[in-house]
Amino acid sequence: MEPSTAMGxxxxxxxxALAELVRFPSVSAISNADVSERVHQWLASMGFAVEVTEYRDEAGVAKVNLVARRDPQSRSAxxxxGLAYFCHTDVVPVADWNGPGGDPFEAVVTDDRIYGRGSCDMKxxxxxxxxxxxxxSAADQTAPLWIVCTADEEVGFEGATHMVHHSPAYREIVESQPLAIIGEPTGLRVVHAHKGIxxxxxxxxGRAAHSSTDEGVNANIAITPIMELLCELAETTRTDPSLADSRFDPPHLSWxxxxxxxxxxxxxxxxxSVAWCSLRPMPDINGESLIARVESEALRRGLTFxxxxGGHPVWIEPDADCIESMCQIAGGPPMTVCYGTxxxxxxxLDQRVIFGPGNIAQAHTTDEWISLDQLHRGTELYAQAIRRWCMQD
Incomplete structure (x- = not known):
């Protein structure tokens, strides 16, 4: 699609600016190349050198990752x-839209809110x-600043995985060990840990057939014992103390x-017939023994497993220097969350924190929105973080 404006x-x-990005319908099933190009232009106009890496997803659709770096101008710096900010440019699909305006990709500002798909998560x-x-200004920087935009976060963190394995610029980030801010919506509260998925x-x-005949083989019969096992294990995850971590709410695997x-x-x-299961591993409880039980039973019965x-959990100690410093900027103690990023x-990266404007409760909804207050406060707090990690004496 053509962007509405060429303004920086x-x-x-x-x-x-947010309305501009919302106009790109970058759902994970299609390419994010257009929205990435707009972001690339904006970053280049601010003096960032931008690495563009491309790959094709399982459906053959072209996807784009950006790693932008702005170095200090002083040779002695x-x-x-420094600081590296991470986000994703894909958004979830829209089956129904109940927000104002009737079009999820035309942002509407009303009542101190900006409505539109991706407004909260996470454009x-x-x-x-x-x-x-x-x-x-880069002239005031004393350490590097990165802004990283990946594809396919909403469908298995594919863009981030590709970047980790194929981006020379990401290797530079690893070598530099900056503070890494994953800018998912946390209501501008500091998150030091989250579950995986x-x-x-x-x-x-079996064999499909008209039910009036004996020609069919009902596939549900063979899978019924698997469903019984999944139900049994679901109860186990909620009642076995060894599978609980009280540092999270809920404390179980969300089987x-x-x-x-x-x-x-x-x-x-x-x-x-297909049975499926999802769970959210925690740093010290991964549920692998339960998964192995299902796999063993499925293979024993001649079924396909x-x-x-998925994605890994994150745990950074709440008293780590990077977490305590970010809490000083944000105000308030760190917390854990149960979604993945x-x-x-x-x-x-040794120093990671999840911190961004918007409330996760508004993400993926049929009237997705972010408040103008969160947007502006996010800018202020991010600027403070840049000064803290990129402008040290």
Whole structure:
């Protein structure tokens, strides 16, 4: 799509810049190349050198990651440390939209809120960071500043994984060990830890036929014992103290499961049935022994077991210097959350914190929004973080 304006990020209000990014319908199923190009232009206009890496997803769709770096102008300044901000440019699909305006990709500002798909998760955060960076001159920097934008966070952290393995610029970040801010919506509270996510499926193959005959083989029969086991293990995850971590709320693995046989009529003998399960590993409790039980039982019964790619949990000690320093900027103690982020892919970075404007409760909703107050406060706090980690004497 064609962007609505060629104005630079410094020429736009936060609301206007966010509206510009929302107009790109960068759902994970399609390419994020257009929105990445707009962000690339804005970053280049602020003096960032931008590395662009591309890959194709499993469907053959072109995806783009950006790693932008702005170094201090002084030759005597440090080339290590600094600050690296991470975000994703993909958004979740829109099945129904109940927000004002009727179009999820045309942002609407009303009642101190900006409505639109991706406004909260997480294009608003990216706008806050870019506007914060625009307030600080490279001449005043004493350490590097990075802004990193990945694809496919919403569908398995694929963009972050590709960047970790294929981006020379990301290798520079690892060598420099800056503070890494993953800018997901936390309501501008400091998050020092989160759960991961993983899952699997079990497939039973029978033979479809008209249910009035004996020609069919009902695939649900073979998979019923697997469903019983999944139900049993769900109860185990909630009652076994060794599978609980009170540092998270809820403290269990959030073991969730379901089944689909694809039948659209009652007079069909189901020829294929798929049971699925997802869970959220914690730093010290990964649920792998439970997954192994299901896999063993599935294979014993001649069923197909398939593991899904997931994301790793994050745990940075709450009294780590980077967490305590970020808490001083944000105000308030650190906390844990139970959703996952790209931050789980960046385990080579020792200083990580999840911190961004917007409330996770507004993400992925049918009327997704971020408040103007969060957007502006995000800019202010990000600017303070840049000064703390990129402008030290």
């Amino acid at each position: 990020i410094t020429d736009l209000s936060a609301a206007a 440090s080339t290590t440390g 608003g955060s990216l706008v806050s960071m870019m506007q914060a960076a625009s307030r600080i 993983t899952g699997f499926s079990v497939t039973s193959k 969730t499961f379901g089944i689909s046989d694809g039948c659209t009529a009652v007079n069909i003998t189901p020829g294929r 398939r593991r899904f790619k 790209d931050g789980g892919e960046f385990d080579e």
